[in-house]
Amino acid sequence: MAQRRPGKKSGQRRRPRRRARPAAVEAPPAPEPAPNEPGLPAALQAALVRGLGAIAGNVSGRMAAAGGGVGLQIGKALLLSPEAGRMRREAGRYVRELRELAGLTVDELAEALEVSDHSLLAAVEKGTATLSFELILRLSSLLARNDPVPFIAKLTRTYNPVLWKLLESWGIGRIPLHLERERRFVNVYRARDAARELSDLAFDRVLAFTQAAFELALDLAAREEGISQPEGRKRTPRRRK
Template identity: 50%
Template structure:
Protein backbone atom coordinates (compact mmCIF):
# COMPACT_ATOMS: atom_id res chain seq x y z
CA UNK A 1 0.00 0.00 0.00
CA UNK A 2 1.37 3.42 -0.98
CA UNK A 3 1.64 6.32 1.47
CA UNK A 4 -1.14 8.11 -0.40
CA UNK A 5 -3.47 5.11 -0.11
CA UNK A 6 -2.61 4.73 3.57
CA UNK A 7 -3.39 8.40 4.22
CA UNK A 8 -6.68 8.04 2.34
CA UNK A 9 -7.67 5.08 4.51
CA UNK A 10 -6.68 7.00 7.65
CA UNK A 11 -8.72 9.97 6.48
CA UNK A 12 -11.78 7.74 6.08
CA UNK A 13 -11.33 6.35 9.59
CA UNK A 14 -10.94 9.83 11.05
CA UNK A 15 -13.94 11.07 9.10
CA UNK A 16 -16.05 8.22 10.46
CA UNK A 17 -15.01 8.97 14.04
CA UNK A 18 -15.63 12.68 13.60
CA UNK A 19 -19.05 12.28 11.96
CA UNK A 20 -20.17 9.77 14.61
CA UNK A 21 -19.22 12.28 17.28
CA UNK A 22 -21.02 15.11 15.50
CA UNK A 23 -24.22 13.09 15.11
CA UNK A 24 -24.11 12.08 18.77
CA UNK A 25 -23.70 15.70 19.85
CA UNK A 26 -26.54 16.88 17.61
CA UNK A 27 -28.81 14.12 18.90
CA UNK A 28 -28.14 15.07 22.51
CA UNK A 29 -28.83 18.70 21.65
CA UNK A 30 -32.22 17.65 20.25
CA UNK A 31 -32.96 15.57 23.36
CA UNK A 32 -32.20 18.51 25.63
CA UNK A 33 -34.47 20.73 23.53
CA UNK A 34 -37.33 18.26 23.95
CA UNK A 35 -36.78 18.06 27.70
CA UNK A 36 -37.38 21.77 27.87
CA UNK A 37 -35.93 24.68 29.77
CA UNK A 38 -37.67 23.71 33.01
CA UNK A 39 -35.77 20.45 33.33
CA UNK A 40 -32.51 22.22 32.59
CA UNK A 41 -33.17 24.76 35.36
CA UNK A 42 -33.78 21.94 37.84
CA UNK A 43 -30.47 20.28 36.97
CA UNK A 44 -28.00 23.09 37.56
CA UNK A 45 -26.40 21.68 40.71
CA UNK A 46 -22.73 20.66 40.59
CA UNK A 47 -23.44 16.97 41.07
CA UNK A 48 -26.21 16.88 38.49
CA UNK A 49 -23.95 18.68 36.02
CA UNK A 50 -21.33 15.98 36.43
CA UNK A 51 -24.00 13.30 36.09
CA UNK A 52 -25.30 14.84 32.88
CA UNK A 53 -21.82 15.19 31.40
CA UNK A 54 -20.83 11.67 32.39
CA UNK A 55 -24.08 10.27 31.07
CA UNK A 56 -23.66 12.06 27.78
CA UNK A 57 -20.07 11.08 27.12
CA UNK A 58 -20.68 7.60 28.48
CA UNK A 59 -23.63 6.77 26.23
CA UNK A 60 -23.90 9.05 23.22
CA UNK A 61 -20.14 8.87 22.68
CA UNK A 62 -19.67 5.21 23.59
CA UNK A 63 -18.35 4.78 20.06
CA UNK A 64 -15.13 6.47 21.17
CA UNK A 65 -14.24 3.62 23.50
CA UNK A 66 -14.62 1.19 20.61
CA UNK A 67 -12.41 3.29 18.39
CA UNK A 68 -9.52 3.70 20.83
CA UNK A 69 -7.23 1.40 18.88
CA UNK A 70 -8.11 3.12 15.62
CA UNK A 71 -7.46 6.52 17.17
CA UNK A 72 -4.06 5.42 18.39
CA UNK A 73 -3.14 3.97 15.02
CA UNK A 74 -4.12 7.01 12.98
CA UNK A 75 -3.41 9.79 15.46
CA UNK A 76 -0.22 8.97 17.35
CA UNK A 77 2.86 10.95 16.41
CA UNK A 78 6.36 10.12 17.61
CA UNK A 79 7.51 12.78 20.05
CA UNK A 80 11.25 13.21 19.52
CA UNK A 81 11.98 16.83 18.69
CA UNK A 82 11.97 19.76 21.09
CA UNK A 83 9.13 21.37 19.13
CA UNK A 84 6.98 18.28 19.62
CA UNK A 85 7.77 18.18 23.32
CA UNK A 86 6.80 21.84 23.64
CA UNK A 87 3.56 21.06 21.82
CA UNK A 88 2.76 18.31 24.34
CA UNK A 89 3.35 20.71 27.22
CA UNK A 90 1.13 23.33 25.57
CA UNK A 91 -1.61 20.74 25.06
CA UNK A 92 -1.35 19.75 28.72
CA UNK A 93 -1.65 23.35 29.87
CA UNK A 94 -4.64 23.91 27.59
CA UNK A 95 -6.41 20.82 28.91
CA UNK A 96 -5.72 21.88 32.49
CA UNK A 97 -7.17 25.33 31.78
CA UNK A 98 -10.31 23.77 30.29
CA UNK A 99 -10.74 21.53 33.33
CA UNK A 100 -10.24 24.34 35.83
CA UNK A 101 -12.62 26.70 34.00
CA UNK A 102 -15.23 23.92 34.12
CA UNK A 103 -14.59 23.61 37.87
CA UNK A 104 -13.76 19.91 37.68
CA UNK A 105 -11.15 17.85 39.46
CA UNK A 106 -9.09 15.40 37.43
CA UNK A 107 -11.17 12.54 38.78
CA UNK A 108 -14.43 14.28 37.86
CA UNK A 109 -13.24 15.13 34.36
CA UNK A 110 -11.92 11.61 33.81
CA UNK A 111 -15.35 10.30 34.75
CA UNK A 112 -17.09 12.87 32.54
CA UNK A 113 -14.90 11.86 29.59
CA UNK A 114 -15.49 8.18 30.33
CA UNK A 115 -11.77 7.46 30.66
CA UNK A 116 -11.11 3.97 31.97
CA UNK A 117 -7.49 4.83 32.77
CA UNK A 118 -7.66 7.74 35.22
CA UNK A 119 -3.93 8.43 34.83
CA UNK A 120 -4.34 9.50 31.18
CA UNK A 121 -5.58 12.98 32.10
CA UNK A 122 -2.69 13.56 34.51
CA UNK A 123 -0.16 12.39 31.93
CA UNK A 124 -1.55 14.78 29.30
CA UNK A 125 -1.61 17.72 31.71
CA UNK A 126 1.99 16.97 32.70
CA UNK A 127 3.02 16.93 29.03
CA UNK A 128 4.16 13.30 29.00
CA UNK A 129 1.62 11.93 26.51
CA UNK A 130 -0.18 13.21 23.44
CA UNK A 131 -3.71 14.56 23.16
CA UNK A 132 -5.31 11.90 20.94
CA UNK A 133 -7.97 12.63 18.35
CA UNK A 134 -10.39 10.43 20.27
CA UNK A 135 -9.95 12.57 23.39
CA UNK A 136 -10.35 15.77 21.36
CA UNK A 137 -13.75 14.46 20.22
CA UNK A 138 -14.74 13.67 23.80
CA UNK A 139 -13.66 17.14 24.92
CA UNK A 140 -15.76 18.68 22.15
CA UNK A 141 -18.78 16.76 23.42
CA UNK A 142 -18.05 17.96 26.93
CA UNK A 143 -17.45 21.68 26.41
CA UNK A 144 -18.28 22.64 22.81
CA UNK A 145 -21.08 20.47 21.51
CA UNK A 146 -23.21 23.45 20.42
CA UNK A 147 -20.48 24.42 17.95
CA UNK A 148 -17.95 21.57 17.97
CA UNK A 149 -16.28 21.84 14.56
CA UNK A 150 -14.16 24.98 15.28
CA UNK A 151 -13.00 23.50 18.61
CA UNK A 152 -12.13 20.14 17.05
CA UNK A 153 -10.23 21.67 14.14
CA UNK A 154 -8.38 24.26 16.24
CA UNK A 155 -7.37 21.75 18.92
CA UNK A 156 -6.32 19.12 16.38
CA UNK A 157 -4.28 21.65 14.40
CA UNK A 158 -2.48 22.88 17.51
CA UNK A 159 -1.96 19.65 19.44
CA UNK A 160 -2.12 16.69 17.04
CA UNK A 161 -0.32 17.73 13.84
CA UNK A 162 -0.25 14.23 12.35
CA UNK A 163 -4.04 13.93 12.42
CA UNK A 164 -4.37 17.55 11.28
CA UNK A 165 -2.17 16.85 8.25
CA UNK A 166 -4.38 13.94 7.24
CA UNK A 167 -7.60 15.90 7.76
CA UNK A 168 -6.19 18.93 5.95
CA UNK A 169 -5.14 16.83 2.95
CA UNK A 170 -8.58 15.23 2.92
CA UNK A 171 -10.29 18.64 3.01
CA UNK A 172 -11.46 19.88 6.40
CA UNK A 173 -13.44 22.67 4.77
CA UNK A 174 -15.98 20.07 3.67
CA UNK A 175 -16.81 18.92 7.19
CA UNK A 176 -19.85 21.15 7.87
CA UNK A 177 -21.37 20.38 4.46
CA UNK A 178 -20.66 16.66 4.81
CA UNK A 179 -22.23 16.61 8.26
CA UNK A 180 -25.42 18.35 7.10
CA UNK A 181 -25.76 15.98 4.15
CA UNK A 182 -25.49 12.97 6.44
CA UNK A 183 -28.12 14.51 8.75
CA UNK A 184 -30.47 14.82 5.77
CA UNK A 185 -30.12 11.09 5.10
CA UNK A 186 -30.76 10.31 8.76
CA UNK A 187 -33.84 12.55 8.80
CA UNK A 188 -35.31 10.72 5.78
CA UNK A 189 -35.20 7.49 7.75
CA UNK A 190 -36.52 9.08 10.94
CA UNK A 191 -39.47 10.66 9.13
CA UNK A 192 -40.90 7.24 8.18
CA UNK A 193 -42.29 5.46 11.23
CA UNK A 194 -43.15 2.41 9.10
CA UNK A 195 -39.44 1.68 8.75
CA UNK A 196 -39.30 0.84 12.46
CA UNK A 197 -41.93 -1.88 12.15
CA UNK A 198 -40.23 -3.76 9.31
CA UNK A 199 -38.64 -7.13 9.91
CA UNK A 200 -34.86 -7.34 9.62
CA UNK A 201 -35.26 -9.08 6.27
CA UNK A 202 -37.68 -6.43 5.03
CA UNK A 203 -35.43 -3.61 6.15
CA UNK A 204 -32.43 -5.16 4.39
CA UNK A 205 -34.44 -5.24 1.16
CA UNK A 206 -35.37 -1.58 1.55
CA UNK A 207 -31.74 -0.78 2.31
CA UNK A 208 -30.55 -2.58 -0.81
CA UNK A 209 -33.12 -0.80 -3.00
CA UNK A 210 -32.05 2.50 -1.45
CA UNK A 211 -28.37 1.77 -2.05
CA UNK A 212 -28.94 0.84 -5.68
CA UNK A 213 -31.13 3.89 -6.26
CA UNK A 214 -28.56 6.17 -4.63
CA UNK A 215 -25.68 4.78 -6.66
CA UNK A 216 -27.65 5.07 -9.91
CA UNK A 217 -28.73 8.64 -9.11
CA UNK A 218 -25.20 9.55 -8.07
CA UNK A 219 -23.77 8.25 -11.35
CA UNK A 220 -26.43 10.12 -13.37
CA UNK A 221 -25.97 13.45 -11.58
CA UNK A 222 -22.17 13.23 -11.68
CA UNK A 223 -22.31 12.67 -15.44
CA UNK A 224 -24.82 15.51 -15.84
CA UNK A 225 -22.68 17.94 -13.84
CA UNK A 226 -19.58 16.94 -15.79
CA UNK A 227 -21.35 17.61 -19.09
CA UNK A 228 -22.60 20.97 -17.82
CA UNK A 229 -19.09 21.92 -16.73
CA UNK A 230 -17.72 21.02 -20.17
CA UNK A 231 -20.43 23.10 -21.88
CA UNK A 232 -19.64 26.09 -19.67
CA UNK A 233 -15.93 25.71 -20.40
CA UNK A 234 -16.59 25.65 -24.16
CA UNK A 235 -18.86 28.68 -23.86
CA UNK A 236 -16.19 30.59 -21.95
CA UNK A 237 -13.54 29.65 -24.52
CA UNK A 238 -15.72 30.81 -27.42
CA UNK A 239 -16.50 34.08 -25.64
CA UNK A 240 -12.80 34.84 -25.40
Protein backbone atom coordinates (compact mmCIF):
# COMPACT_ATOMS: atom_id res chain seq x y z
CA MET A 1 0.00 0.00 0.00
CA ALA A 2 1.50 3.30 -1.08
CA GLN A 3 2.32 5.73 1.67
CA ARG A 4 1.04 9.28 1.44
CA ARG A 5 3.46 12.09 1.71
CA PRO A 6 3.04 14.08 4.88
CA GLY A 7 1.71 17.61 4.55
CA LYS A 8 -0.40 16.91 1.46
CA LYS A 9 -4.00 15.84 1.40
CA SER A 10 -5.42 13.87 -1.44
CA GLY A 11 -7.77 15.73 -3.75
CA GLN A 12 -6.68 19.15 -2.46
CA ARG A 13 -5.64 21.65 -5.10
CA ARG A 14 -2.95 24.18 -4.59
CA ARG A 15 -4.19 27.69 -4.25
CA PRO A 16 -2.57 30.08 -6.67
CA ARG A 17 -0.28 32.51 -4.97
CA ARG A 18 -1.46 36.05 -4.90
CA ARG A 19 0.89 38.49 -6.43
CA ALA A 20 1.78 41.35 -4.18
CA ARG A 21 0.42 44.60 -5.45
CA PRO A 22 3.08 47.22 -6.01
CA ALA A 23 2.94 50.09 -3.58
CA ALA A 24 1.20 53.12 -4.98
CA VAL A 25 3.72 55.71 -5.97
CA GLU A 26 2.51 59.22 -5.42
CA ALA A 27 3.19 61.49 -8.34
CA PRO A 28 5.28 64.49 -7.41
CA PRO A 29 3.35 67.75 -7.37
CA ALA A 30 3.57 69.68 -10.59
CA PRO A 31 6.01 72.53 -10.20
CA GLU A 32 4.56 75.97 -10.43
CA PRO A 33 5.76 77.99 -13.39
CA ALA A 34 8.65 80.17 -12.37
CA PRO A 35 8.00 83.86 -12.81
CA ASN A 36 10.08 85.75 -15.32
CA GLU A 37 11.01 88.25 -12.66
CA PRO A 38 10.68 87.84 -8.90
CA GLY A 39 7.69 89.65 -7.52
CA LEU A 40 5.70 90.00 -4.31
CA PRO A 41 4.47 87.18 -2.09
CA ALA A 42 1.31 85.56 -3.45
CA ALA A 43 -0.80 86.50 -0.41
CA LEU A 44 0.12 90.19 -0.69
CA GLN A 45 -0.49 90.16 -4.44
CA ALA A 46 -3.94 88.62 -3.99
CA ALA A 47 -4.85 91.13 -1.28
CA LEU A 48 -3.79 94.08 -3.43
CA VAL A 49 -5.69 92.77 -6.45
CA ARG A 50 -8.86 92.23 -4.37
CA GLY A 51 -8.50 95.67 -2.84
CA LEU A 52 -8.07 97.41 -6.19
CA GLY A 53 -11.05 95.51 -7.60
CA ALA A 54 -13.29 96.47 -4.68
CA ILE A 55 -12.19 100.11 -4.82
CA ALA A 56 -12.74 100.27 -8.57
CA GLY A 57 -16.26 98.90 -8.23
CA ASN A 58 -17.08 101.34 -5.43
CA VAL A 59 -15.66 104.30 -7.34
CA SER A 60 -17.55 103.41 -10.52
CA GLY A 61 -20.81 103.12 -8.58
CA ARG A 62 -20.37 106.49 -6.86
CA MET A 63 -19.43 108.23 -10.11
CA ALA A 64 -22.53 106.82 -11.80
CA ALA A 65 -24.76 107.87 -8.87
CA ALA A 66 -23.29 111.38 -8.78
CA GLY A 67 -23.66 111.83 -12.53
CA GLY A 68 -20.95 110.28 -14.61
CA GLY A 69 -21.09 112.93 -17.34
CA VAL A 70 -18.23 114.97 -15.92
CA GLY A 71 -16.08 111.88 -15.36
CA LEU A 72 -16.75 110.69 -18.90
CA GLN A 73 -15.76 114.07 -20.34
CA ILE A 74 -12.50 114.09 -18.38
CA GLY A 75 -11.79 110.49 -19.34
CA LYS A 76 -12.48 111.17 -23.02
CA ALA A 77 -10.15 114.18 -22.99
CA LEU A 78 -7.40 112.12 -21.37
CA LEU A 79 -7.87 109.20 -23.76
CA LEU A 80 -7.77 111.45 -26.85
CA SER A 81 -4.53 113.21 -25.91
CA PRO A 82 -1.36 112.37 -27.90
CA GLU A 83 0.33 111.10 -24.74
CA ALA A 84 -2.56 108.71 -24.15
CA GLY A 85 -2.23 107.37 -27.69
CA ARG A 86 1.45 106.65 -27.13
CA MET A 87 0.68 104.91 -23.84
CA ARG A 88 -2.05 102.79 -25.48
CA ARG A 89 0.34 101.63 -28.20
CA GLU A 90 2.99 100.81 -25.61
CA ALA A 91 0.46 98.92 -23.46
CA GLY A 92 -0.76 97.05 -26.55
CA ARG A 93 2.77 95.87 -27.33
CA TYR A 94 3.13 94.84 -23.69
CA VAL A 95 -0.06 92.73 -23.83
CA ARG A 96 0.97 91.16 -27.15
CA GLU A 97 4.41 90.20 -25.81
CA LEU A 98 2.88 88.56 -22.73
CA ARG A 99 0.31 86.73 -24.86
CA GLU A 100 2.99 85.39 -27.20
CA LEU A 101 5.13 84.43 -24.22
CA ALA A 102 2.20 82.40 -22.88
CA GLY A 103 1.88 80.67 -26.27
CA LEU A 104 -1.68 81.88 -26.94
CA THR A 105 -3.30 83.24 -30.07
CA VAL A 106 -5.65 86.20 -29.99
CA ASP A 107 -8.65 83.89 -30.44
CA GLU A 108 -7.50 81.56 -27.65
CA LEU A 109 -6.98 84.49 -25.28
CA ALA A 110 -10.41 85.91 -26.14
CA GLU A 111 -12.06 82.55 -25.43
CA ALA A 112 -10.22 82.25 -22.10
CA LEU A 113 -11.41 85.75 -21.16
CA GLU A 114 -14.95 84.94 -22.38
CA VAL A 115 -14.88 87.89 -24.78
CA SER A 116 -17.33 87.40 -27.63
CA ASP A 117 -15.75 90.04 -29.88
CA HIS A 118 -12.30 88.65 -30.67
CA SER A 119 -11.40 91.76 -32.66
CA LEU A 120 -11.37 93.77 -29.40
CA LEU A 121 -8.11 92.19 -28.23
CA ALA A 122 -6.55 92.64 -31.67
CA ALA A 123 -7.45 96.33 -31.52
CA VAL A 124 -6.05 96.58 -27.98
CA GLU A 125 -2.72 95.17 -29.13
CA LYS A 126 -2.65 97.74 -31.95
CA GLY A 127 -3.37 100.56 -29.49
CA THR A 128 -6.74 101.51 -31.00
CA ALA A 129 -9.04 100.17 -28.25
CA THR A 130 -9.23 100.29 -24.47
CA LEU A 131 -9.88 97.70 -21.76
CA SER A 132 -12.30 97.86 -18.84
CA PHE A 133 -10.95 97.33 -15.34
CA GLU A 134 -12.74 93.98 -15.15
CA LEU A 135 -10.92 92.77 -18.28
CA ILE A 136 -7.62 94.05 -16.87
CA LEU A 137 -8.15 91.87 -13.79
CA ARG A 138 -9.00 88.87 -15.97
CA LEU A 139 -5.92 89.44 -18.10
CA SER A 140 -3.73 89.64 -15.01
CA SER A 141 -4.95 86.22 -13.86
CA LEU A 142 -3.99 84.71 -17.23
CA LEU A 143 -0.88 86.56 -18.38
CA ALA A 144 0.65 87.89 -15.15
CA ARG A 145 -0.52 85.60 -12.35
CA ASN A 146 3.00 85.42 -10.90
CA ASP A 147 3.30 89.21 -10.59
CA PRO A 148 -0.11 90.84 -11.23
CA VAL A 149 0.25 94.17 -9.37
CA PRO A 150 2.63 95.93 -11.83
CA PHE A 151 0.53 94.61 -14.73
CA ILE A 152 -2.70 96.01 -13.26
CA ALA A 153 -1.05 99.32 -12.40
CA LYS A 154 0.38 99.78 -15.89
CA LEU A 155 -2.86 99.02 -17.73
CA THR A 156 -5.07 100.96 -15.31
CA ARG A 157 -2.94 104.09 -15.79
CA THR A 158 -3.37 103.67 -19.55
CA TYR A 159 -6.99 102.54 -19.98
CA ASN A 160 -8.77 104.04 -16.96
CA PRO A 161 -7.12 107.43 -16.28
CA VAL A 162 -10.07 108.76 -14.27
CA LEU A 163 -9.93 105.86 -11.84
CA TRP A 164 -6.14 106.04 -11.67
CA LYS A 165 -6.15 109.79 -10.89
CA LEU A 166 -8.71 109.22 -8.16
CA LEU A 167 -6.63 106.41 -6.66
CA GLU A 168 -3.56 108.64 -6.79
CA SER A 169 -5.40 111.46 -5.01
CA TRP A 170 -6.22 109.01 -2.22
CA GLY A 171 -2.64 107.79 -2.12
CA ILE A 172 -3.69 104.25 -3.07
CA GLY A 173 -2.58 104.45 -6.66
CA ARG A 174 1.00 105.02 -5.56
CA ILE A 175 1.26 101.68 -3.72
CA PRO A 176 1.62 99.40 -6.77
CA LEU A 177 3.78 102.04 -8.45
CA HIS A 178 6.25 102.05 -5.54
CA LEU A 179 6.27 98.26 -5.44
CA GLU A 180 7.00 98.16 -9.16
CA ARG A 181 9.89 100.62 -8.75
CA GLU A 182 11.37 98.60 -5.90
CA ARG A 183 11.10 95.43 -7.97
CA ARG A 184 12.90 97.05 -10.90
CA PHE A 185 15.62 98.37 -8.60
CA VAL A 186 16.23 94.92 -7.10
CA ASN A 187 16.29 93.37 -10.57
CA VAL A 188 19.30 95.53 -11.46
CA TYR A 189 21.27 93.46 -8.96
CA ARG A 190 19.61 90.15 -9.78
CA ALA A 191 20.39 90.50 -13.48
CA ARG A 192 24.16 90.68 -12.80
CA ASP A 193 25.60 87.22 -12.25
CA ALA A 194 29.04 88.63 -11.48
CA ALA A 195 27.66 90.39 -8.39
CA ARG A 196 27.00 87.01 -6.77
CA GLU A 197 30.63 85.99 -7.14
CA LEU A 198 32.08 89.03 -5.36
CA SER A 199 33.63 88.76 -1.94
CA ASP A 200 31.97 90.58 0.96
CA LEU A 201 34.59 93.33 0.89
CA ALA A 202 34.24 93.90 -2.85
CA PHE A 203 30.44 93.84 -2.64
CA ASP A 204 30.48 96.44 0.16
CA ARG A 205 32.59 98.72 -2.04
CA VAL A 206 30.20 98.31 -4.96
CA LEU A 207 27.21 98.93 -2.67
CA ALA A 208 28.76 102.11 -1.23
CA PHE A 209 29.54 103.40 -4.73
CA THR A 210 26.00 102.55 -5.90
CA GLN A 211 24.43 104.34 -2.95
CA ALA A 212 26.54 107.46 -3.52
CA ALA A 213 25.69 107.48 -7.23
CA PHE A 214 21.98 106.98 -6.48
CA GLU A 215 21.93 109.84 -3.96
CA LEU A 216 23.65 112.15 -6.46
CA ALA A 217 21.23 111.25 -9.27
CA LEU A 218 18.25 111.53 -6.90
CA ASP A 219 19.36 114.97 -5.75
CA LEU A 220 19.67 116.22 -9.34
CA ALA A 221 16.29 114.75 -10.36
CA ALA A 222 14.57 116.17 -7.27
CA ARG A 223 15.94 119.65 -8.03
CA GLU A 224 14.73 119.44 -11.65
CA GLU A 225 11.21 118.50 -10.55
CA GLY A 226 11.13 120.88 -7.58
CA ILE A 227 10.80 118.16 -4.96
CA SER A 228 11.98 119.09 -1.48
CA GLN A 229 13.97 116.42 0.36
CA PRO A 230 14.20 115.93 4.13
CA GLU A 231 17.24 117.52 5.72
CA GLY A 232 18.65 114.17 6.81
CA ARG A 233 18.53 112.76 3.30
CA LYS A 234 20.16 115.61 1.41
CA ARG A 235 23.49 114.77 -0.06
CA THR A 236 26.33 116.56 1.69
CA PRO A 237 29.29 117.33 -0.58
CA ARG A 238 32.63 115.99 0.53
CA ARG A 239 35.40 118.40 1.37
CA ARG A 240 38.39 118.27 -0.88
CA LYS A 241 41.70 117.88 0.87
